Amino acid sequence: MKVLIVKTSSMGDVIHTFPAVEDARRHRPDLTFDWCVEEAFAGIVALH
Template sequence: MRVLVVKTSSMGDVIHSFPAVEDARRSRPDVSFDWCVEEAFAGIVALHPAIATIHSVAIRRWRTSPLVPGTWRQAAGLRRALRDRRYDLVIDAQGLLKSAVVAKQAAAPIAGFDRSSAREPSATLFYDRRYAV
């Protein structure tokens, strides 16, 4: 089974998500975990031994240059890379609209927070499975 964790930022939030991967890995050693993270924090995620592949995104930079052709090429490249991995499940550990949109690019079932737990309730519209936290 291949799982993508989407937690793009911030540094503290990314680090605080590591124990969830550890717990899941202990419970399901057959699962391969990948992570989608803002490019500034990719080095931190690379330190985690259970993460097989890191997909870095540049959402912060893309927001400042949405009409630049390079932005669209990079976003399309991310979409291709996520779909090529053929994930069995995507976990949106952020609960934001931006992370839900990134998660959707993987074309796999998405698990995330329920409406009352998500930081941005509109993000839950993208989820196939919702959990109260």
């Protein structure tokens, strides 16, 4: 299953979303996450 995370306004919101994504991955390894973020935050998401 694919999940789209949309966080376009704040780097803090992006960073605070990471633990929820990790928990979801741990409990549902079939999930695939895509992100829609400001271009300036894309590098942070790519490292995660």
